[in-house]
Amino acid sequence: MSEERKKALQQVAAEALGHLAWLQDAGVKEVPVVKARPPAAAPTRAPAPARASTPTSTPTSTSTSTSTSKPAPRPYTLNDKGCGSPALLAIRQELGDCARCKLAPTRTTLVFGVGNPKAELMFVGEGPGADEDQQGEPFVGKAGQLLTKMIEAMGYRREQVYIANVVKCRPPGNRNPEPDEIEACEPFLRRQIEAVGPKVIVALGKFAAHTLLRTAIPITKLRGTWSEYAGVKLMPTFHPAYLLRSPEEKKKAWADLQLVMAQLGRPPRP
C-alpha cells in the first residue's frame, strides 16, 4: 500500500474515531451499522470550496479609513483564510491592518475567519484565544478541535462551513470583548454573513449569543431555541470550551445541532 493511501486511511480512521467519541460524549448509545463502501473507492477528502486559481490583484476601491497615516495594507488574495470570494476579500481588504479599536496593539494576528465562502452553515464565536491569535484561524485550540468534531458529527467537513468571531482580535488575557470593541468590529461580521449568505448561524457560547441577540438571557435558556441575526436563523448553543469543562452538557449541545441539521434538511445522525 502506498504511503499516500496509508495516510489517507489513517486520516479517515482518526475522523471516524473523533466522530464516535463526540457521539459517545453526547449520550448516544448505539450507532447503526451501514453497508461497507466498495473497497475500490480510495478515501479522499471532499473537494475544497471552489476558489479562483489566480489571486486577485489589489482592490480597486479607495480606502475610506480615517487612519491615513498607517502604511497601506498588503494586498490580500482569495487564498487568504476566510477570503474565498470577492465579497469576503473586499471586506478583508477594507479591514486591512485594522486599528479601529483598542484590541489592535496587543494582537499577534487579526483572525478574519475561515471556511467555505458560500457555506450554508456558519459558526460564530466570541473572539480569538491564544492559539487563534498565533495561527490566524478561529477555533484551532482544544475547543476548536472539539468544534471540528461537532461539525463532523453533523455530517460536514470543517472546510464546508464558515467560522468567524464577533471580534477579530484577541482580547488580552482572554477577557470578554468590551462594548466599544464590539461596536467597532461587529459591522465586519455582519458583512461577512451577508457575503457568505448562510442559511443558519450557530452562536457558540453565552457571549456570542448575548452579543448577536442583544440579550442577557442565560445561554441555558437561549440554547435550543431559534432566533434571528442579520435576517438569518440563529441557533445558540454551548461554547466548545464550556463543553470541555462540562462534558455532561454535550448531550444538550448535540440536541441543538440536530435542530440545525433538521433545519438544513440534513439526515438525522445518531
Ligand code: SF4
Ligand atoms: S477587534 Fe476588530 S475593530 Fe478591533 S482592531 Fe481587531 S479587527 Fe479592528
